[in-house]
Every structure is written in C-alpha cells, then in structure tokens.
Amino acid sequence: MQPKQVLIKNAKIVNEGSIFEGDILIEGDLIKEVGESISAKSSNVQVFDAEGKYVLPGVIDDQVHFREPGLTEKANIETESRAAIAGGITSFIEMPNTIPQTTTIEKLEEKFAIAAETSYANYSFMFGGTNDNLEEILKVDTKTVAALKLFLGSSTGNMLVDNPKVLEEIFSKVDMLIAVHCEDEATISANLEAFKEKYGDDIPVKYHPEIRSEEACYLSSSKAIELAKKTGARLHVFHLSTGKETHLFSNKIPLKDKKITAEVCIHHLWFTDADYEKKGTFIKWNPAVKTEKDQDQLWKALLDGRIDVVATDHAPHTLEEKQNIYTQAPSGGPLVQHALPAMLEMHHRGKISIEKVVEKMSHNPAILFQVEKRGFIKVGYYADLVLVDLNNPWTVNKENILYKCQWSPFEGTTFKSRITHTFLNGELVYQNFKFNDVKAAKRLTFNR
Numbered sequence: 122m123q124p125k126q127v128l129i130k131n132a133k134i135v136n137e138g139s140i141f142e143g144d145i146l147i148e149g150d151l152i153k154e155v156g157e158s159i160s161a162k163s164s165n166v167q168v169f170d171a172e173g174k175y176v177l178p179g180v181i182d183d184q185v186h187f188r189e190p191g192l193t194e195k196a197n198i199e200t201e202s203r204a205a206i207a208g209g210i211t212s213f214i215e216m217p218n219t220i221p222q223t224t225t226i227e228k229l230e231e232k233f234a235i236a237a238e239t240s241y242a243n244y245s246f247m248f249g250g251t252n253d254n255l256e257e258i259l260k261v262d263t264k265t266v267a268a269l270k271l272f273l274g275s276s277t278g279n280m281l282v283d284n285p286k287v288l289e290e291i292f293s294k295v296d297m298l299i300a301v302h303c304e305d306e307a308t309i310s311a312n313l314e315a316f317k318e319k320y321g322d323d324i325p326v327k328y329h330p331e332i333r334s335e336e337a338c339y340l341s342s343s344k345a346i347e348l349a350k351k352t353g354a355r356l357h358v359f360h361l362s363t364g365k366e367t368h369l370f371s372n373k374i375p376l377k378d379k380k381i382t383a384e385v386c387i388h389h390l391w392f393t394d395a396d397y398e399k400k401g402t403f404i405k406w407n408p409a410v411k412t413e414k415d416q417d418q419l420w421k422a423l424l425d426g427r428i429d430v431v432a433t434d435h436a437p438h439t440l441e442e443k444q445n446i447y448t449q450a451p452s453g454g455p456l457v458q459h460a461l462p463a464m465l466e467m468h469h470r471g472k473i474s475i476e477k478v479v480e481k482m483s484h485n486p487a488i489l490f491q492v493e494k495r496g497f498i499k500v501g502y503y504a505d506l507v508l509v510d511l512n513n514p515w516t517v518n519k520e521n522i523l524y525k526c527q528w529s530p531f532e533g534t535t536f537k538s539r540i541t542h543t544f545l546n547g548e549l550v551y552q553n554f555k556f557n558d559v560k561a562a563k564r565l566t567f568n569r
C-alpha cells in the first residue's frame with residue numbers, strides 16, 4: 122500500500138524569513154515536497170485547503186514545567202501537552218523540578234516513559250543539577266537529553282545550586298548545554314527581609330520586582346556568563362527580565378556558533394509592573410515581571426539578535442495556591458496554550474513580524490538545541506505544522522482553557538489570531554478546539 126499523503130494547498134508558508142504562497146505535501150510523518158503548486162499524484166491523498174491561512178513550523182518551547190511526577194494536582198504531561206498542541210507548540214522541553222527531581226538517570230527514564238505513554242506533543246527533558254550529583258550528571262548520554270538545568274536562584278522545587286566550587290566543576294566538566302535560572306539568592310533574601318520588617322508576611326505583590334530585583338538578576342547572570350567564559354561551557358540563560366542583562370549578550374555571532382545564548386519569556390514581553398495591581402499574584406513569576414523600560418529593552422534585544430529564543434516557562438499552580446498572600450503564593454503561571462496567540466497579537470500591534478515570531482519560537486530553539494529535523498518547513502523534516510487564521514478573534518475564558526489548573530493570566534484577553542489546526546508528525550491532531558484521537562507524539566532527537 123502507498124504511504125498516506127496529506128496535501129496542504131494554498132497556504133501562506135512562513136519559513137526562514139519569508140512568506141511564500143504555496144502547497145506542502147506530507148508523506149507519512151515527513152514533509153515530502155514544498156512548492157508553488159503541487160498536484161495530488163496518488164489516490165491515497167487527503168487534500169486540505171488552507172486558503173487564507175498561514176502555515177508555521179510548530180513551536181519548540183524550550184522551558185516548560187509539566188509537574189509530573191509528584192505535583193500532578195497542578196498539571197500533568199497529558200493535560201499540558203494537549204494545551205500546548207492547541208497553542209501551536211508541537212515540541213516541548215520539560216524541567217527537572219518535579220517530585221522526585223530529575224537528578225538521576227533512573228528518574229529521567231521514568232519521565233521519558235510517562236511522556237511516551239501520555240504526551241500529545243513531542244517531548245524531551247532537561248536533567249537537573251544539584252550541589253551533589255556531578256557523578257550522575259556525567260553519566261548522562263548528552264545525545265539523548267535536551268540539556269542540563271541549573272537553578273542559580275531558588276524557585277519552585279528547592280533545587281538551588283549555590284556551592285561555588287561545585288558550580289565551577291560542573292561548568293568545567295559537563296559537555297552539554299547548561300541552561301540556567303539566574304537570580305542572586307543573597308540579594309533576594311536581604312530584600313525580602315527588609316520588606317518583611319515593614320509589612321510582615323503580607324507584602325503587597327507590587328514589590329515582587331523590588332525583592333526579586335534587577336540587581337539580583339544581573340549579578341547572577343553576569344556571574345554565570347563569567348564562569349562560562351572562563352571554562353568554555355555552553356551556556357543558555359533562561360528568562361531574561363531586565364534591560365540591564367540584555368547588554369551581556371552578543372548579536373555579532375551566528376546562533377549556531379554562539380557559546381552563550383539567551384531566552385525571553387512571554388510574560389516578560391507582555392506584562393509590566395503596572396499589571397500587578399489588577400492581576401496580583403497571578404502574574405507572580407521568578408524572575409519577576411519588571412518595568413515597561415525593562416520590557417522595551419527586552420523587545421529591542423529580541424529583535425536585534427542578542428536574545429535568541431522566546432519560550433513560556435509554563436509553570437502552573439492551582440488557583441487555590443495562587444490566591445494566597447504574596448509570601449505564600451507560589452511563582453509561575455500557565456502559558457503554553459496562549460504563547461503563540463500572544464506573540465501574534467504583538468505582531469498585530471506592530472511589534473514583531475510573523476517571520477521573526479517563527480524565527481524565535483521555531484527555528485532558533487531547533488538550532489540552539491540541535492533538534493533533529495524540526496523547527497523548519499523543509500523537505501525531509503517532520504511535518505509539525507500549525508495553521509493560523511490571523512483574523513479570527515477569540516477570548517480566553519474558563520470554558521476554553523485547557524490547563525489542568527483551569528486559570529490563565531490571559532483570562533478576558535481577546536486574541537485576533539486563532540490556531541485552527543495542528544499537524545504533528547504528519548497527523549492532523551487538533552482542529553478548532555477539538556482533538557483527533559491519534560497518537561503521534563515522538564521523543565525529540567538531537568543532531569549532536
């Protein structure tokens with residue numbers, strides 16, 4: 122029997138800096154042909170008219186927390202990967218601050234096994250570093266796992282790596298990309314104590330960016346960069362939140378040759394400290410959402426190439442947890458379903474082109490992590506494709522939120538753009554708020 126083919130006709134194909142009107146032929150799980158006008162040559166072709174729609178390579182999100190195992194009251198791999206697919210994120214890289222933490226090969230394999238059973242999207246994981254697991258880190262097969270994650274500032278999961286000798290050893294010996302959460306712990310603690318003296322535990326949430334301050338971020342990021350330069354480690358700095366940090370990064374080197382790269386997240390591009398009054402702890406993140414001036418500089422660095430990728434840091438907590446007072450409400454919020462619509466909304470506002478959105482959310486994560494055959498619309502690549510209607514407004518509300526935690530910092534927001542269809546490895550897995558019952562997700566592989 123001939124392999125199944127899908128022919129997507131009349132699409133506006135967004136790829137590698139241009140928009141091209143044409144067709145995409147999928148055979149099995151791969152893209153077989155991309156051209157101006159492709160006609161169906163076999164009888165086993167499903168033709169799909171994408172007239173008026175944009176086709177983007179599926180987004181690769183390099184930082185998500187899906188909470189499984191151990192924290193499944195907040196989320197799990199199945200629920201959040203479904204939400205990701207509805208949001209045009211076809212591949213995700215998940216973080217190690219679960220319970221138990223992903224700090225041994227055995228725990229890592231357990232996560233891969235859960236994802237193989239339940240994930241709706243393509244998956245990989247980061248291995249977690251601690252103050253005392255260097256031996257285990259060195260056993261990781263670097264070809265099969267996305268990267269090593271180090272918390273250089275404390276956050277959910279108590280995974281702070283704060284022993285300078287251990288850090289230097291990790292940076293010197295580990296032959297794997299090291300992704301870091303940078304916030305200086307001593308600075309944060311001193312700031313917190315000062316605010317506690319004045320307010321007790323009920324500190325107004327608007328002071329979060331003064332506690333998790335610009336200085337805390339800058340000190341930690343610059344130390345990590347210094348260490349990477351000294352040791353030659355391959356460093357990726359997660360979720361920049363301050364303008365000051367953007368000056369630590371270069372746009373003079375092509376991404377594939379960079380030794381030091383940077384990420385910015387949706388919430389730091391969308392919200393500012395003016396939003397704390399309305400959204401309160403629901404926009405409490407680590408690092409904190411900061412000023413409009415910081416946000417302007419993050420945008421500038423994103424567009425000029427000092428920041429390489431846009432991710433979500435999707436980090437759900439239950440509604441109940443988030444309703445606590447400042448000192449007890451955990452940091453983080455769910456984003457995978459709304460990240461691409463939010464970036465396309467920024468496009469509507471004139472902040473960024475669609476081509477750049479694709480570069481920062483699909484192409485660059487693939488290049489940066491050396492993801493094999495994904496992130497581009499190219500012959501021989503996996504057919505992870507997202508169809509977008511740029512003029513089909515919808516409002517985020519409780520009825521259409523797919524996260525297990527059932528809330529979103531975007532509730533009440535109307536997005537002009539709608540993700541109408543998601544193809545994963547050649548299969549149409551999602552259309553118009555409905556999932557098709559096909560299992561198509563694969564483990565990510567890497568060209569290393």
Ligand SMILES: O=C1C[C@@H](C(=O)O)NC(=O)N1
Nearest residue numbers: 276277406407436452453
């Ligand atoms: O780095 C992180 C961790 C995350 C979480 O809750 O896991 N929440 C955050 O706000 N930042």
